[in-house]
Amino acid sequence: MNPNWGAHINERIETILKNNQWRQTVAVDNDNYLVFASNDYLGLKSHPKVIESVCKAIANEMGTGGSRLITGSRQLHRDLEDKLADYKQQEAGLIFSSGYTANIGVISTLGTKEVTILSDELNHASIVDGCRLAKSEVLKYRHLDLEHLRSLLKDVDQTGNLSLVVTDSVFSMDGDVADINELAKMCSTYGAFLVIDDAHNVFNKHFECDPELSLIVGTLSKTFGSLGGFIVGQRNMIDLMINKSRSFIFTTGLSNADTAAAIAGVDIVMSSEGDELLEQLSCNIKYFKELMAIDSDFITPIVPIVIGSEDRALKISAKLKENHILVPAIRPPTVPKNTSRLRITLSSQHERGQLELLSSVLKDAMGRF
Numbered sequence: 001m002n003p004n005w006g007a008h009i010n011e012r013i014e015t016i017l018k019n020n021q022w023r024q025t026v027a028v029d030n031d032n033y034l035v036f037a038s039n040d041y042l043g044l045k046s047h048p049k050v051i052e053s054v055c056k057a058i059a060n061e062m063g064t065g066g067s068r069l070i071t072g073s074r075q076l077h078r079d080l081e082d083k084l085a086d087y088k089q090q091e092a093g094l095i096f097s098s099g100y101t102a103n104i105g106v107i108s109t110l111g112t113k114e115v116t117i118l119s120d121e122l123n124h125a126s127i128v129d130g131c132r133l134a135k136s137e138v139l140k141y142r143h144l145d146l147e148h149l150r151s152l153l154k155d156v157d158q159t160g161n162l163s164l165v166v167t168d169s170v171f172s173m174d175g176d177v178a179d180i181n182e183l184a185k186m187c188s189t190y191g192a193f194l195v196i197d198d199a200h201n202v203f204n205k206h207f208e209c210d211p212e213l214s215l216i217v218g219t220l221s222k223t224f225g226s227l228g229g230f231i232v233g234q235r236n237m238i239d240l241m242i243n244k245s246r247s248f249i250f251t252t253g254l255s256n257a258d259t260a261a262a263i264a265g266v267d268i269v270m271s272s273e274g275d276e277l278l279e280q281l282s283c284n285i286k287y288f289k290e291l292m293a294i295d296s297d298f299i300t301p302i303v304p305i306v307i308g309s310e311d312r313a314l315k316i317s318a319k320l321k322e323n324h325i326l327v328p329a330i331r332p333p334t335v336p337k338n339t340s341r342l343r344i345t346l347s348s349q350h351e352r353g354q355l356e357l358l359s360s361v362l363k364d365a366m367g368r369f
């Protein structure tokens with residue numbers, strides 16, 4: 001007899017529950033909770049200029065009603081693409097529906113049979129999925145290990161294949177950073193192409209990369225407070241994506257609301273107000289690390305507190321919640337086994353007193369469980 005679907009689904013659910021890995025969506029109540037888990041690093045998702053820009057843009061139309069190559073392109077898209085290229089000092093830009101679809105679109109387009117992909121072992125799931133869609137062989141290099149990468153680049157050189165190196169600039173679950181300038185140098189030496197997923201990079205506006213051998217993927221959903229993804233790079237690369245990237249071609253153009261929000265977001269980041277927000281964020285990161293006695297060289301808004309077991313991470317997260325502080329526990333399969341963690345993210349909008357409260361409740365909870 002064929003297996004029964006109901007039993008099959010229930011069995012899978014039982015396994016997730018048994019492993020303390022059950023996940024569910026939670027409606028965030030910003031009024032009653034102090035949130036330390038959002039990617040809204042500069043507080044732009046509710047910035048008055050962002051809201052105003054959206055209201056203006058949707059006066060006559062909200063959605064675009066078609067894919068970008070049919071009826072879904074607007075002047076607003078062009079404006080945003082030019083602005084993003086300008087912001088990242090690149091020749092051209094292209095918007096996708098999300099950072100996730102940008103990564104799968106770029107990697108599956110570049111990853112042909114003549115290419116070998118070299119991917120940092122801790123890259124984001126959207127890169128992993130892009131690699132799965134590619135026709136290329138995929139080799140993982142040890143996290144941030146440039147010498148391991150070099151030895152793999154030498155091996156690929158011998159095969160006559162082209163090399164495609166893919167890395168997050170800031171790693172989303174660890175908050176550590178790749179040395180992009182060194183990676184770019186190494187890629188130039190071996191004629192390898194470098195794709196940089198810049199989703200969580202708030203501070204570093206420009207990398208020293210060979211423009212002909214690099215492409216930046218980003219998101220509009222974190223620093224810029226909107227929704228959507230983008231790529232910036234050489235014009236010929238953008239043209240290739242317009243023609244070949246399935247996650248760009250076969251989906252509806254980004255809504256006016258998301259596009260206008262992102263335009264206002266990028267404008268703010270590029271203004272003196274943006275500089276002040278970045279400075280405030282940097283002060284918050286330093287202060288929180290000081291409070292928690294965390295010694296690391298990286299200044300990124302992601303500060304993971306690795307706890308270990310799923311059960312302990314859940315208990316500490318629940319204790320924070322009792323104190324009206326929201327930091328969900330991040331567990332496998334999102335992070336490796338026995339490294340369940342509280343992924344704390346900081347914003348320019350947090351106040352010193354709030355950081356002090358978080359650190360004292362957190363230390364107390366970690367002592368108890």
Ligand SMILES: Cc1ncc(COP(=O)(O)O)c(C=O)c1O
Binds near residue numbers: 199
């Ligand atoms: C490193 C990284 N890349 C890509 C993405 C996907 O971005 P988006 O949320 O716009 O789909 C994320 C989202 O969390 C991310 O952390």
